[in-house]
Amino acid sequence: MTLEVKKLTCTRGDRELFCNLSFTLKAKQLMYLEGANGSGKTTLLRTLCGLYLADEGEILWDGIAIKKQDEAYRKDLLYLGHQNGIKADLTAYENLKLNCRMAGISASKDQLIEALDTIGLFAFEDFPVRTLSQGQKRRVALAKLLLSNAKLWILDEPFVALDTAAVEQLQSIIGKHVESGGVVILTTHQEVPLTSGELVRVSLNRSRADYV
Numbered sequence: 665m666t667l668e669v670k671k672l673t674c675t676r677g678d679r680e681l682f683c684n685l686s687f688t689l690k691a692k693q694l695m696y697l698e699g700a701n702g703s704g705k706t707t708l709l710r711t712l713c714g715l716y717l718a719d720e721g722e723i724l725w726d727g728i729a730i731k732k733q734d735e736a737y738r739k740d741l742l743y744l745g746h747q748n749g750i751k752a753d754l755t756a757y758e759n760l761k762l763n764c765r766m767a768g769i770s771a772s773k774d775q776l777i778e779a780l781d782t783i784g785l786f787a788f789e790d791f792p793v794r795t796l797s798q799g800q801k802r803r804v805a806l807a808k809l810l811l812s813n814a815k816l817w818i819l820d821e822p823f824v825a826l827d828t829a830a831v832e833q834l835q836s837i838i839g840k841h842v843e844s845g846g847v848v849i850l851t852t853h854q855e856v857p858l859t860s861g862e863l864v865r866v867s868l869n870r871s872r873a874d875y876v
C-alpha cells in the first residue's frame with residue numbers, strides 16, 4: 665500500500681501553488697499537510713483524490729497512476745472535504761446510509777445506528793440534519809470513518825467545529841486507523857497521538873523568493 669507523489673505542479677488561476685512536489689507514503693504513516701491559508705492544501709488534497717488535474721507530475725497508488733485505476737483507487741480512498749457532504753433535509757441516519765452507499769460501504773441498520781451513537785449522536789439519529797448544530801453536522805460526516813474499509817483517508821480540516829470530546833474521539837479514530845495499517849493525510853493544527861506508526865510532515869509554505 666503505497667502512495668507516490670512525483671514532481672507534482674499545480675496552478676490555480678495565474679498562480680503556481682506548488683511545483684515539483686514529491687513524497688511517498690506507506691502503511692502506518694500519518695501525514696500532516698502544512699501551509700498558510702491559500703497555500704494550496706485543499707487543492708493538493710483534491711488533486712490526490714483525482715478531483716483536480718495537476719499541471720505536471722504523477723500520482724501513483726500501489727505503483728499504478730490513479731488516473732488509470734479510477735475504480736480500484738476509489739475503493740481504497742476515503743475523502744472528507746471542508747463541506748460535510750450531507751443533505752439538510754435528510755436525517756442523520758439517512759445521510760450516513762447515503763454516504764456509505766455512495767462510498768461502496770455496506771452497513772446494516774444496526775451498524776449505522778451504532779456508528780452514529782459512537783460518534784456522539786445518540787438520540788439525534790432521526791433528526792433532520794438542518795436542525796443539528798455545526799459540530800453535530802460534522803459528526804454526521806465523520807461517522808462514515810467508523811464504517812469505512814478504505815485504506816487511504818484524506819481529511820481536510822477534520823477537527824473544525826468539534827468540541828473537546830469529539831476532538832479526542834476523532835484523534836483516537838485516526839490513530840487506530842494508522843496503527844492498524846492505514847494511511848492518513850490531513851490538514852489540521854491538531855496533533856494526533858500515535859502509539860505506533862510514523863508521522864510525516866509536508867509543507868506547502870513558500871518564501872517570498874519563490875514568487876520573484
Ligand SMILES: Nc1ncnc2c1ncn2[C@@H]1O[C@H](COP(=O)(O)OP(=O)(O)OP(=O)(O)O)[C@@H](O)[C@H]1O
Nearest residue numbers: 676677678681699700701702703704705706707708
Ligand atoms: N477555481 C479557482 N480559480 C482560481 N484560483 C483558485 C481557485 N480555487 C482556489 N484558488 C486559489 O488557489 C489558492 C489555494 O487555495 P486552497 O483552497 O487550495 O488553499 P488552502 O491552503 O487549502 O487554504 P486554507 O488554509 O485557507 O483553506 C488560493 O489562493 C485560492 O484563491
